[in-house]
Amino acid sequence: MGFKLLDGVSMEELLQIAIKLKDKNNCDLVIANDLEKIRSGHHQAFIIDKQNNYIEANSKDDIAQKLVKKLKF
Numbered sequence: 001m002g003f004k005l006l007d008g009v010s011m012e013e014l015l016q017i018a019i020k021l022k023d024k025n026n027c028d029l030v031i032a033n034d035l036e037k038i039r040s041g042h043h044q045a046f047i048i049d050k051q052n053n054y055i056e057a058n059s060k061d062d063i064a065q066k067l068v069k070k071l072k073f
Contacts, residue, residue: 007035011046018048031063031071034065 002025004018016047017030033045045063048054048058057063 002030004030004032005035006032009034014039015046015048015054018046019052022048022052030066031067 002018002021004014004021006014006017009017012030014032014034014048021027022030026058028050031045032048033043039042043060043063044072045057046054046065047057049070055066057066
């Protein structure tokens with residue numbers, strides 16, 4: 001599993017960079033989020049799988065719940 005935190009980027013750029021990290025490090029999943037959104041109180045994240053499918057989560061609890069579902073296979 002990998003994690004990618006960037007600051008002030010578009011969703012497209014965040015996903016693109018997170019996918020590169022996933023591929024480079026052969027991760028099964030990557031959690032990607034933007035520090036700018038976290039600072040504004042909106043803890044949004046994207047969970048990206050091996051096939052580059054992603055789901056969006058919009059709070060810490062939502063991230064945790066969706067991550068657990070992804071890990072259960």
